[in-house]
Amino acid sequence: MNTELLEALTILEEEKNISKDTMMDAIENSLISACKNHFGTSDNIKVIMDRETCDYSVFAEKEVVEEVFDPALEISLEDAEKLDSSLHLGDIAQIPVESKSFGRIATQNAKNLILQKIREEERKAVFDQYFEKEKDIVTGVVQRYVGKNISINLGRADAMLTENEQVKGEVFKPTDRIKLYVVEVKNAPKGPKILVSRTHPELVKRLFEAEVAEVKDGTVEIKSIAREAGSRTKMAVWSNDPNVDPVGACVGLNGARVNAVVNELRGEKIDIINWDENPALLIENALSPAKVISVLADPDEKVASVIVPDYQLSLAIGKEGQNARLAARLTGYKIDIKSETQAIESGELPADYMDQMAMMDEEGYVGEYETDYEEEPAEPEYAEGDDAEEMPEFIEAE
Known part of the structure; x- marks a missing residue:
């Protein structure tokens, strides 16, 4: 048993994750290469290596002839009989090759071949390890x-x-x-x-998968994420189990789960909202914490018109339009936000709308106009509104 070689291959396998079989193949190839450098050809060289003990033998197959013209491929009958008396003319004799007899150049080339194979396999092992972690x-x-x-x-x-x-x-x-x-x-x-x-939206998703067991096992799905790295993220979640509150699962007890993600993102604000198949309700949720009077969404054109109370206009738009911009990215809709006064002036609300609002009964209905104006929508965790200096006419999903 070649103990030293076996130990060396074992260490390589443990430390660099290079299999013994691969290295044994490299050793066989290096021996063949050394023979080619030493004898001028390797066509008749055979290397036999025991995969269990690492013992190896190198043979040169030569034809038994009366007169030798190519010593690398032929052997005389007299010399062949010295090795094996049963050999005759035309037979193939297996001549043992001692690797110790190789010259310095042949030995160096064999060494370089093994080292090159080690480096290649090490790079391949590292690539495979991190390729599995892509995304x-x-x-x-x-x-x-x-x-x-x-x-x-x-x-x-x-x-x-x-x-x-x-x-x-x-x-x-x-x-x-x-x-x-x-x-x-x-x-x-x-x-x-x-x-x-550190800016990719999927970073937030993976962090929640690591913190929230319900997200990892698929009970809660993260349907959409819109992020402005370092400032704010909006995330829409959905539960496949009616008994599990998706927002509550992501927030955790006393905000423990979402706080862990916020800390990893170094204080980035995170709004968690409920996903809804109804685009109007989804847009209303996405614009939170702002209150919404009405949403008119066109699924074909991916355009939505939103009306908010006058005093909620700056909150709905957010600082420098951030809240509306993130809502547009989250939903995929182009969102036009107007205040009550602007909607009345443009004819989207009746001229007597304000009077009817004043007469609204406690159920929130006035004649044919229905509104949830007085209802307090659920505000997502860590949602903060900021004033905006001006309102853009349209905010497109990027």
């Missing part, structure tokens, strides 16, 4: 800043967090541990090239 999150350790990019150590490989994939305002120090979303893994000559992100 998932990983934990990395900040190493250093390279210009405006950040070098991240992921364990067996390094990744570069580019400036475009960083959240504005986030500053990291060496040795900080951060969560990253693996956008893509490419196989490059010098090892896998891993593209990671």
Whole structure:
């Protein structure tokens, strides 16, 4: 048994995840390559290697002839009989080859071939490991800043967090541990090239899958996410079990689950709303915490007209239009938001609407006009409204 070789292959398999069979194939190829360098040909070289004991033998197959013209492929009858007396003219003799007799160049070439195979298999093993984590999150350790990019150590490989994939305002120090979303893994000559992100909306989804058991097992589905990294995220959730509240499951007891995600995102606000197949109700939920009087949605044109109370207009739009912009991305609708006064002036509400509102009975009905104006809609966790200086005419889903 070749104990030293077996131990070396075992260590390689454990540390670098390179199988013994692969390395044994590399050793066989290196021996054949060394024979080619030593004898000038390897066509008649046979390598036999025991996969259990790592013992190996190298033979050169030569034809027994009366007169030798090519010593690499032929052997004289006299020399053949010295090895095996049963050999005759025309037979194939197996001549043992001692690897110790190889020259320095042949030995060096064989060594380089084995080292190259080790490097190739190591890169392949690392690529396979991180390719499985594509579209998932990983934990990395900040190493250093390279210009405006950040070098991240992921364990067996390094990744570069580019400036475009960083959240504005986030500053990291060496040795900080951060969560990253693996956008893509490419196989490059010098090892896998891993593209990671802190701004991708799927990062929020994966973080909730890690924190919320109901999301991980599929009881609660995250239907849509709209995110402005570092500032705010809106997320629409749906429950496949009528006994499970999707928003409550994501928020957790005393906000424990959503707080864990918020802390990982370094204070980014998260609005969690109920998903609804009815686009009008979905848009109403998406615009929360603002109250909505009416929503008129066109599923074919993906356009919606929303009317809100005068005092809720700035809240519905949000600071610099953020609330309405995220709602548009979340729902996929172009949203036109108007106040009561603007709706009356444009004819979308009757001129006596305000008078009828004043006469509204406690059930919220006045003649043929129905409204839920006085009802307090459920506000999503961590939703905060900000004033807007001006209202854009249309906000399109990006």
